[in-house]
Amino acid sequence: xxxxxxSINQNVRRAQYAVRGELAVKSEEFRARLTKGDESLxxxxxxxxxxxxxxxxxxKPITFFRQVCSLLENPELLNNEDALINGFGYKTDxxxxxxxLLKQVGSIGAYSASSGxxxxxxxxxxxxxxxxxxxADPAHIYLSAGASSGVNTLLNVICxxxxxGVLVPIPQYPLYTATLSLLNATCVPYNLDESxxxxxxxxxxxxxxxxxxxxGVDVRSIVIxxxxxxxxxxxxxxxxxxxxxxxxxxxxxxxxxxxxQTNVFVGKFHSFKGVLRKMQQETPGKYDSVELASLHSxxxxxxxxxxxxxxxxxxxxxxxxxxANIYKFVSIMLCAPVVGQCLVELMVNPPKPxxxxxxxxxxxxxxxxxGLRERATALHxxxxxxxxxxxxxxxxxxxxxxxxxLPQRAIEAAAAEGRSADELxxxxxxxxxxICVVPGSGFGQAEGTLHFRTTFLAPGTEWVDSIIxxxxxxxxxxx
Amino acid sequence: xxxxxxSINQNVRRAQYAVRGELAVKSEEFRARLTKGDESLxxxxxxxxxxxxxxxxxxKPITFFRQVCSLLENPELLNNEDALINGFGYKTDxxxxxxxLLKQVGSIGAYSASSGxxxxxxxxxxxxxxxxxxxADPAHIYLSAGASSGVNTLLNVICxxxxxGVLVPIPQYPLYTATLSLLNATCVPYNLDESxxxxxxxxxxxxxxxxxxxxGVDVRSIVIxxxxxxxxxxxxxxxxxxxxxxxxxxxxxxxxxxxxQTNVFVGKFHSFKGVLRKMQQETPGKYDSVELASLHSxxxxxxxxxxxxxxxxxxxxxxxxxxANIYKFVSIMLCAPVVGQCLVELMVNPPKPxxxxxxxxxxxxxxxxxGLRERATALHxxxxxxxxxxxxxxxxxxxxxxxxxLPQRAIEAAAAEGRSADELxxxxxxxxxxICVVPGSGFGQAEGTLHFRTTFLAPGTEWVDSIIxxxxxxxxxxx
Numbered sequence: 001x002x003x004x005x006x007s008i009n010q011n012v013r014r015a016q017y018a019v020r021g022e023l024a025v026k027s028e029e030f031r032a033r034l035t036k037g038d039e040s041l042x043x044x045x046x047x048x049x050x051x052x053x054x055x056x057x058x059x060k061p062i063t064f065f066r067q068v069c070s071l072l073e074n075p076e077l078l079n080n081e082d083a084l085i086n087g088f089g090y091k092t093d094x095x096x097x098x099x100x101l102l103k104q105v106g107s108i109g110a111y112s113a114s115s116g117x118x119x120x121x122x123x124x125x126x127x128x129x130x131x132x133x134x135x136a137d138p139a140h141i142y143l144s145a146g147a148s149s150g151v152n153t154l155l156n157v158i159c160x161x162x163x164x165g166v167l168v169p170i171p172q173y174p175l176y177t178a179t180l181s182l183l184n185a186t187c188v189p190y191n192l193d194e195s196x197x198x199x200x201x202x203x204x205x206x207x208x209x210x211x212x213x214x215x216g217v218d219v220r221s222i223v224i225x226x227x228x229x230x231x232x233x234x235x236x237x238x239x240x241x242x243x244x245x246x247x248x249x250x251x252x253x254x255x256x257x258x259x260x261q262t263n264v265f266v267g268k269f270h271s272f273k274g275v276l277r278k279m280q281q282e283t284p285g286k287y288d289s290v291e292l293a294s295l296h297s298x299x300x301x302x303x304x305x306x307x308x309x310x311x312x313x314x315x316x317x318x319x320x321x322x323x324a325n326i327y328k329f330v331s332i333m334l335c336a337p338v339v340g341q342c343l344v345e346l347m348v349n350p351p352k353p354x355x356x357x358x359x360x361x362x363x364x365x366x367x368x369x370x371g372l373r374e375r376a377t378a379l380h381x382x383x384x385x386x387x388x389x390x391x392x393x394x395x396x397x398x399x400x401x402x403x404x405x406l407p408q409r410a411i412e413a414a415a416a417e418g419r420s421a422d423e424l425x426x427x428x429x430x431x432x433x434x435i436c437v438v439p440g441s442g443f444g445q446a447e448g449t450l451h452f453r454t455t456f457l458a459p460g461t462e463w464v465d466s467i468i469x470x471x472x473x474x475x476x477x478x479x
Numbered sequence: 480x481x482x483x484x485x486s487i488n489q490n491v492r493r494a495q496y497a498v499r500g501e502l503a504v505k506s507e508e509f510r511a512r513l514t515k516g517d518e519s520l521x522x523x524x525x526x527x528x529x530x531x532x533x534x535x536x537x538x539k540p541i542t543f544f545r546q547v548c549s550l551l552e553n554p555e556l557l558n559n560e561d562a563l564i565n566g567f568g569y570k571t572d573x574x575x576x577x578x579x580l581l582k583q584v585g586s587i588g589a590y591s592a593s594s595g596x597x598x599x600x601x602x603x604x605x606x607x608x609x610x611x612x613x614x615a616d617p618a619h620i621y622l623s624a625g626a627s628s629g630v631n632t633l634l635n636v637i638c639x640x641x642x643x644g645v646l647v648p649i650p651q652y653p654l655y656t657a658t659l660s661l662l663n664a665t666c667v668p669y670n671l672d673e674s675x676x677x678x679x680x681x682x683x684x685x686x687x688x689x690x691x692x693x694x695g696v697d698v699r700s701i702v703i704x705x706x707x708x709x710x711x712x713x714x715x716x717x718x719x720x721x722x723x724x725x726x727x728x729x730x731x732x733x734x735x736x737x738x739x740q741t742n743v744f745v746g747k748f749h750s751f752k753g754v755l756r757k758m759q760q761e762t763p764g765k766y767d768s769v770e771l772a773s774l775h776s777x778x779x780x781x782x783x784x785x786x787x788x789x790x791x792x793x794x795x796x797x798x799x800x801x802x803a804n805i806y807k808f809v810s811i812m813l814c815a816p817v818v819g820q821c822l823v824e825l826m827v828n829p830p831k832p833x834x835x836x837x838x839x840x841x842x843x844x845x846x847x848x849x850g851l852r853e854r855a856t857a858l859h860x861x862x863x864x865x866x867x868x869x870x871x872x873x874x875x876x877x878x879x880x881x882x883x884x885l886p887q888r889a890i891e892a893a894a895a896e897g898r899s900a901d902e903l904x905x906x907x908x909x910x911x912x913x914i915c916v917v918p919g920s921g922f923g924q925a926e927g928t929l930h931f932r933t934t935f936l937a938p939g940t941e942w943v944d945s946i947i948x949x950x951x952x953x954x955x956x957x958x
Binding site: 001002003004005007008009010012013015017019020021028032051053054055056061063066067069070071072073074076077080083087088105106107108109110111112113114118145146148149152156157158159160161175178179182183220221251252253289291304305306307308309318319321322325328329331332333334335336337338339340 | 487489492496553587658784787801804
């Protein structure tokens with residue numbers, strides 16, 4: 001055997017990605033058994049609450065988006081517009097948008113330019129101007145295969161070697177730690193403040209930064225996930241300002257992961273780009289050198305098109321030669337999936353009031369938003385009645401991240417199996433109920449605390465009741 | 480400025496990827512100027528012969544594939560089958576396939592399992608069994624975003640550090656050298672034999688291997704691109720056998736890039752998997768330990784759906800724990816684009832004789848194959864009449880890779896501009912004719928030789944005449 005776990009790239013071996021790890025694999029095995037008619041399991045369905053995968057659960061795709069995509073896939077349908085309109089209820093704006101996109105991309109089966117279809121980059125720039133009230137330049141926008149691929153690109157360019165550190169929130173979406181492991185770069189963790197609904201605490205960030213610096217780490221960048229994953233936090237403007245001010249002082253590249261920017265239930269979303277431009281306007285000169293990369297995606301929000309792998313990132317303040325290297329890096333993988341690029345265009349430029357598809361679009365969009373809020377609230381209420389469970393009010397994203405306090409005997413039982421206690425809890429939950437969630441250890445958590453992350457995407461309340469019942473039995477068993 | 484070209488990841492800086500480099504960027508600028516009505520250029524259109532991008536040029540997508548995809552994008556269309564059939568000419572097998580795929584994937588907007596949709600992996604296994612006459616196991620098949628992403632995964636796992644070397648053919652598709660640069664691993668180049676239509680020469684391979692080994696390089700793997708890119712070679716079975724025998728002796732992981740397996744004009748395609756299984760059958764025990772990864776894609780062949788980013792790789796003989804790490808690596812990027820996965824299914828399981836869509840499918844497929852052969856032959860004939868140009872007979876893939884002999888004064892003029900002579904030639908060709916090809920230096924070439932790679936995808940003969948005319952003028956200028 002040429003390749004063994006001892007001889008392969010040890011950076012790959014060390015990387016951890018619990019969202020799709022042992023529990024997820026096991027849940028897929030259960031699903032396969034149920035599909036084959038296995039009746040020996042104590043549940044009738046697997047609920048994948050481990051991953052923000054809206055369309056796997058209840059979320060229907062937005063009609064306008066998918067009608068346009070059907071025409072992009074088969075432009076021959078445009079040869080019979082009457083049948084589209086009368087037989088299938090397509091509106092004229094669906095047809096017009098599909099024709100316009102086809103004119104821009106040629107065939108969606110062709111590679112696009114490496115950084116994306118120029119007209120789509122222009123649409124994104126227009127959206128950013130509307131969102132932030134400040135100009136955006138399509139030349140600094142790069143389409144990507146979901147935000148993950150954008151994060152991969154940026155960390156690959158930023159991280160030169162082991163001496164380079166990146167400040168990463170704890171808990172975090174494990175893409176960041178996994179990618180830093182792959183690059184053999186240093187993760188500089190900073191804890192989010194659970195007592196303040198998982199907000200950023202500047203003192204904690206500064207301490208983490210100073211400590212790493214004192215240890216000789218060349219800290220170059222800070223990652224912020226807002227709204228937060230796995231925490232569901234939504235940062236107020238002053239937190240965004242404080243991070244930008246710190247980044248400016250310490251000369252850190254800001255990576256703003258803003259994929260949940262429309263999943264906000266409390267307050268409003270403050271984009272790093274918009275806040276930075278405001279700060280630059282208020283104090284001319286002071287913040288000009290800030291380097292900011294902000295990422296967005298079609299996978300989340302009311303769009304929920306993860307399977308199409310679409311997203312983009314915008315660069316602000318980057319050196320031109322560095323950008324040339326970013327361009328080269330993305331070009332090696334040729335281009336982001338072109339349907340995904342078109343969905344980005346549809347996401348940032350949806351039907352407008354007065355247009356034929358607007359009413360349906362609005363209705364669908366609002367119903368998804370409201371449904372998510374309701375489910376988040378119901379789940380939050382359920383956690384409130386569970387012994388030893390505490391959970392911040394749902395503010396945004398698609399997740400709740402409750403603290404769980406488990407009996408000492410559960411912690412010992414877990415240790416005997418070589419597991420952390422939250423891992424054991426999540427494993428037993430899966431085995432008993434078919435519900436798959438992710439232990440807090442998969443995202444990182446403050447020493448001595450235990451959590452799990454669950455999405456609130458699954459419909460109905462039955463599964464929530466199953467969690468309550470399981471929780472009680474688990475506590476009773478180990479009490 | 481935090482990030483400069485001197486401080487970023489120098490592996491990224493060192494990576495080279497000419498297929499989408501300076502010339503490609505310049506050609507896009509020309510295209511944008513033409514679109515804006517600029518009449519100052521000496522040509523009326525840009526012909527992108529630099530990249531195998533069939534649908535950007537003349538190749539139409541296969542109707543069956545795109546009809547199915549339109550239904551996957553908008554399953555609501557299935558609510559009116561009569562209108563689909565009578566208004567748009569959809570056949571019943573299109574509808575049945577779409578329903579079946581939707582049942583397997585749920586929504587194409589949802590993430591699939593990390594390694595791909597189980598039913599699609601099964602379809603691929605069935606295809607491989609039919610193609611090779613030997614069983615294939617879906618558990619060892621991984622869907623990917625084009626073959627590029629598969630190569631990236633495999634090299635990431637194989638390459639532990641700088642001491643690890645991978646044998647790469649020269650000339651090669653620069654994805655390999657670029658990815659090895661990113662991983663800071665060692666490229667061990669072996670020259671293909673231009674005098675034998677760019678076949679593999681075992682003596683050359685062995686010498687390259689021994690030399691690297693003597694220099695302390697831990698050579699772990701050998702890359703074979705068959706049919707060849709950029710060379711267009713198609714390997715006879717004995718070459719495939721010889722490589723496998725060598726890999727078995729020296730304990731090398733074989734990476735077989737077989738994305739052009741249906742683009743074969745001379746002889747037939749011999750898959751590494753099929754030949755390996757035959758060798759294992761003929762000499763029991765001897766070849767059991769060979770580790771083989773073979774890659775395929777929807778981007779090439781008669782499918783040509785590059786923009787959809789679909790592909791897969793199959794692993795044979797890999798250690799289970801190593802595969803677990805490969806699984807983890809692909810899971811970090813979540814999953815391959817789901818429409819792309821469905822197109823893989825359609826590619827490996829197209830309409831069969833007697834099914835309603837078969838005749839049209841066959842006609843379209845054969846017409847594309849024949850068209851490519853005709854254009855390859857026409858281009859080959861044109862090169863034959865050009866002074867100082869020699870080109871092997873087109874055997875496969877989508878490329879010709881002629882040798883060009885340029886006058887000493889051209890070589891000097893190029894050097895004065897800090898370019899190689901083939902780069903200067905290709906740049907001047909682009910500026911004079913709008914035709915974008917890639918200099919041989921972008922793929923590697925034997926010392927002292929000059930080449931360029933052109934696809935033979937562009938329709939018509941006018942552009943070929945432009946190359947002939949340009950070539951004569953270029954030679955006259957520097958003679």
